[in-house]
Every structure is written in C-alpha cells, then in structure tokens.
Amino acid sequence: MADTTAHDGTDAPEHGIRTDFKGRMSYGDYLGLDRLLAAQHPLSDAHDEMLFIIIHQAKELWMKLMIHEIRAAIAAVQSGDLGPAFKGLARVSRVQEQMIKAWDVLSTMTPADYLSFRPSLGESSGFQSFQYRMIEFLLGAKDRRMMGPHRHRAAVFADLQATLEAPSLYDESIRLLARRGFDLPAEVIERDWREPHRPHPAVKAAWRAVYADPQRHWDLYELAEKLVDVEDWFQQWRFRHMKTVERIIGRRRGTGGSSGVGYLQKALDRTFFPELWALRTEM
Ligand code: HEM
16 A cells, blocks of 8 residues: 655655645635636526636736835836846836737627626726726826816825826936936926826927937946836737727627727727837937
C-alpha cells in the first residue's frame, strides 16, 4: 500500500496534495470565491443572460486593476520616479488587450439572444459604470456631466468627485515637463483640474522637443509613448464596443437613454492626450 502521509505529517493521498484545510487558508478563502461566484443573478430564464453578466463583471474586475495601476503611475510621475510608472502603464495596456479580446466572447450572442433578456436590464447601462468613468478621469478626460448617473450612490460619487478635482495622469506628466525645464504657463500647470484639459500650443511644443531629441529626454519620450499606447488601446476598446453593440442591437436606443451606436461613435472623438497625437502630423 502506498504511503499517504506527507513529510510534514499532513494527509496527502496522491502527489502530495493537501486535503485538510480546517483552520488553514485555502484557495477559495483567499480569493473570496464564495462571494465572487455567488454574485451572478440572472433575472430571466434566458440562457445568454449568464454570459452578459459575467462579461460585464470580468471587465469591471479588470477595470479595478487598471485603476490601481493608473493611480500608482500618477504617484510615480508626481515623484519623478518614472520606472514604476512605465511598469504599471505597460501592465495597463496588457489588461486593455484582454478587455478588447473579451468582445469576441460577447459577439457569440445574437440579437435574438440579447432581446430574450433585455427587459430584465431595465435602465441599467454602462453609463452607470463608475469605474469606467474613473479611468477616463484618471487619464485626463474630465467631464462633470458624466457624474450625473452616479449621484444616487454617495460613496462612489464622492470618490469620483475627488478624482475629478485632482490632477490626472496627463496633468502630472505635463507638470513633470515643467519641472524638467520646459516652458509651460501657469494656466497649464496650475489650472482648475475639474475642467477638461484643453490642447495648448506650449504643451505641444514641449512634447515636440522631446520627440525631436529622444536621446536627451529618453524617459519623457518613453512616458509619452506609454501614454499613446494606453490611449490607442482605449480607442480600440471603444471601437470594438461600438461594433459589438451595432452587431447586437443595430441602431436601437441604449438602455441608458442615449442614441446608442451614434453616441458610441461620437465617443471615439474623445481624446486623452491631444498634443501627443497632434505633434505627429508636424514631425
Ligand atoms: C450586448 C452588449 C452591450 C450593449 C448592447 C451595450 C450598449 C451600450 C449603449 C447603447 C451604450 C450607450 C449608453 C446607453 O444609452 O446605454 C453603452 C455605453 C457603455 N457601455 Fe455598453 N453595451 C454592451 C456591453 C457592454 C460591456 C460588456 C461593457 C463592459 C463594461 C460595456 C460598458 C459600457 C460603458 C462603460 C459605457 C459608457 C461609454 C461612454 O460613456 O463613453 N458595455 N453601451
């Protein structure tokens, strides 16, 4: 008979696998899986509602990680320690890639599948994703009108408000340019952070100087390219969202009250780092 007792005395029937977790931290405990896996509550009998719920929850989890990383990147840029910011932003871009791939899973749902449970959604809509709005604000796309759908949740509203009022990743990057000696006026580096960043010729001139001599400004150059990566992936996410929505609901209005695909198409015009895109035309 095989010896089933591991060297440390625990019961290990095969391959040294532990089987007694009384009083010990286990996989499910550590990950809070009981709560996580009990959080899917389809409201209809439609088979595809489970897919719809899980895809949204998975994206919200990834967004939680993005927020964690972008906040750390903001702090790193603030302190001028760019190495950790690069690492964090590279991770954000890999997460974005996963989120874009996830549209392929949702695209297996046909218009009829979606319509079979659409009434269950009521007026719930991505407009009420506070994490999505938080990411937009953290990157620099401030728009206080988008706070409205979160007014009914005091804690979330306060968190968003604090993010709206603080300098974004782009604001901090521009302030870093100023600390590195680029000539940037007060209206750019000490502005009302609640307002969206408006393209400014001095900011474009500073980034252009960085791109004109990468050897001299290598870390700023790398920061700029990391920002462009994040925006590039963000736009690809928006585009795949828009096309997936068109594929599933055509030109119907959204559950959040917008025109639907028309609104999502316009959202593609919103840019986070306008000068970094504009300078490319002039190089
Ligand atoms: C069948 C699938 C989906 C449909 C039909 C759909 C439809 C829409 C529509 C029509 C809008 C515009 C606002 C409105 O009127 O509701 C919207 C916004 C939004 N959706 Fe979706 N969506 C789907 C899946 C997803 C998924 C999986 C996510 C992932 C989190 C998501 C996140 C968002 C966000 C964040 C917005 C706000 C975008 C902005 O304001 O720029 N949607 N969606």
